[in-house]
Amino acid sequence: MENSSLNRKFDRILALENAGKLKASSGNRALSKFYNNRLAVFGLIVFSIILLTAVFAPLLTSHDPLKINLRNIAQSPSWEHWFGTDRTGRDVFSRVLYGGRISILVGLGSALMAAVIGVAIGAYTGFKGGWIDVIALRISEIFMSFPQIILVLMLVSIAGQSLFNLIFIFVLTGWGAMYRMTRARMLSLREEEYVQALQSFGLSTATICYKHILPNALGPIMVNITLSTAAFILAEAGLSFLGLGVPLNLPTWGNILNVAQEIRVLQNFWWMWLPVGLVISLFVLSVNFIGDGLRDATDPSQQG
């Protein structure tokens, strides 16, 4: 039965082809595969919307996210204040928009920097092998044997709290995973025949590994960047919620959520924390969908 349905499917495709209606697939195969994944496209749309609202925050709201207005405390949502105001009269909607700028900067920025460092080290040491590989592997093992939040909080307590320190600490704790993944790809790719050919041409190690092998490992690297962006945004929210992330004077998603620690706020002023919680969840969800879509699209074993 399954065969006959498959036959019918192929008959249809054949008919389309004969009628000249089937366009030869143009463009990147991975890209078209990504666009056929509904969840990934949904993720990309939501991601773009939230990113654009954060970037163009000044155009979307006329309220200053930092301006305290004591005559306008804890107002429920209205036409003037879409998400209401917080306990010092600041507009929550504009805080969510401006907070997105810093939260996304922390998440995406840390993930990209961790990727650059991890990939650069992993590609080189993985290709070269020998003692340099062993040393890099041991260092990454040390970093990765700490539970991430413990290591981050420990470093925060040593280095102090600031936006720069937080990004620095995230990069320091996040490069290991990226390094491991790149190294693993490198170990299998360096055995390929084209690499031997390049070596026999006398190309330098750096040229071979960064220019010729690395592009073949790009798929998993991009997947890893999206996934660690999601993880860093969650980590920032968690740390700032605890009051130990980005300093409280800067609006970030985690800092806005911070007020919900008080039972009174949690119960009576839902607009101060619920919308921002939903925005974080949606954003992280969209990033995860994009990551999953990229994984399916770039995985050669699933090429259809």
Place this chain on the structure above:
Amino acid sequence: MLTYVIRRILILIPMLLIISFLVYWGLELTPGDAVSHLINPEAAGRMSAEQLNDLRESYGLNKSFIERYGIWLINVLQGNFGHSLAGGVPIADIFLDRLPATLELSFVALFFSTVMGSILGTISALKRGSAVDSGLTVVGMLGVSIPELFFGLVALLIFALELGWLPVGGRLLPSYTSYWDHVPNIVLPALVLSLMMTAGVMRYSRSSMLDALSREFITTARSKGLPEWRINLLHGFRVALTPVVVLIGFRLPVLIGGTVIIEQVFQWPGIGNEFISSVRGADYPLVMMIALFSVFAVLLASLIIDVLTALIDPRVRLS
């Protein structure tokens, strides 16, 4: 088998030494030393430089860095973890006081996420490609995307504040009479903590089950004419479950990270809660000792998991 275990332990020791060295180094980088923490600033101001120096000498603070590290390490190995700056309580006492609460919460969450995750993952694998499967995939995605603290806050609002079914936080109420009295207290934090892990286990057990079902012994079982449920449960599920149980060890870092935040949301008096207050209060000796302890727990868990895997699967030992 024994040589395998010994070899694994031998790899672990230099690792722990390096990490303890880094932690001690971190401790040295923090402002102040034992003397400046023990004496209040006014008294220190009245003391002469010589007196302060004598005091430092008596605590061994004038020795070289390596020597001090050696002394510290020997103390730690003997169970003398130093003192918390807040009140000068021995850190070992704090551990003994707080650890049971964290272990209790972790075990309940671990148990719940393993059971739920493997059941949902198996269902998902058996109904591959169906609406149930894609629905569960999206739910799993939600599980790893919603910040657990946000999920915790919403759960707290609905079940504790609005409906009043469960207590708002804490572990043991002052009026408790038996151990079971605090079961309502653990329900919310354990459920929220297991949410994220359930999603992970579900994903893993789905692919593990799919893998098991495609093996040849399943075809054999089917050709013997066994009923489908027997094939799935007795042959597929059993094989698929082994890696899922092994995964428990790898979830430990996630679990520790989760308890730090969830204990804060629900005011659960565990190590995570203590860790946050020590970071806030710049109680460096306590911060470092908890960090060291968590690394030790993670490495020990991975050792146990490796040994267990080697016991189950003889191929691991040989490679």
